Amino acid sequence: MHRVVVLLSTLVLGSAVPASAQLDQILKEIDTYSRPGVGTSPDAKVGAALKQALQAGTENAVKLTGRTDGYYTNQAIKILMPERLRAVEKGLRTAGYGGEVGTARQYNELLGQAKAIPFLKTENYDLDRYVVGKALDGLFHVVGDEERKIRSDPAARVTSLMKEVFGK
Numbered sequence: 001m002h003r004v005v006v007l008l009s010t011l012v013l014g015s016a017v018p019a020s021a022q023l024d025q026i027l028k029e030i031d032t033y034s035r036p037g038v039g040t041s042p043d044a045k046v047g048a049a050l051k052q053a054l055q056a057g058t059e060n061a062v063k064l065t066g067r068t069d070g071y072y073t074n075q076a077i078k079i080l081m082p083e084r085l086r087a088v089e090k091g092l093r094t095a096g097y098g099g100e101v102g103t104a105r106q107y108n109e110l111l112g113q114a115k116a117i118p119f120l121k122t123e124n125y126d127l128d129r130y131v132v133g134k135a136l137d138g139l140f141h142v143v144g145d146e147e148r149k150i151r152s153d154p155a156a157r158v159t160s161l162m163k164e165v166f167g168k
Contacts, residue, residue: 049165056158057146065139076145077138082130 064070071077081089092107107127115122149156150166157163 045161046165049159049161052159052162053147053150053166054143056156056162057143057150060146061139061142064142065135071135071138074138074142077134077141079131079134079138082127085125085127085130 064074065077071079092110104127111122111125111127114120114125146156150162154163154167157166
């Protein structure tokens, strides 16, 4: 079990691989412990239960975050305007750019013009990069919440193997 925990920690925290590739790799590595014939050892059961918990937690997290206002209404993962862009946001609103419609496109056009300024580090103002990063952070946060729920709430253990392994 220790090897599985170390493997999960290493893959999730230490890799620069995109999230979907990380998840695929994690599931492949855990699958090594849950193949037929290997599944009789306690470590194999734990590995298979971890795989099921990860799958259930990921599915639940995607359902929670993927619905309308899934991020916006969850204060733990709500994506706010980055601190360094708040002054720019106020300036755009003062200049007549309102919320929702076209603001991101207009901001990106303005950022494109700012890239011509040699001393300005425009990568610090890349709104798309920021939002995608925060969205992934939020998704992993919710997956973690779901995993904790599986460990602490017997009702969240939706398979017999999870009930057996996490019930001990």
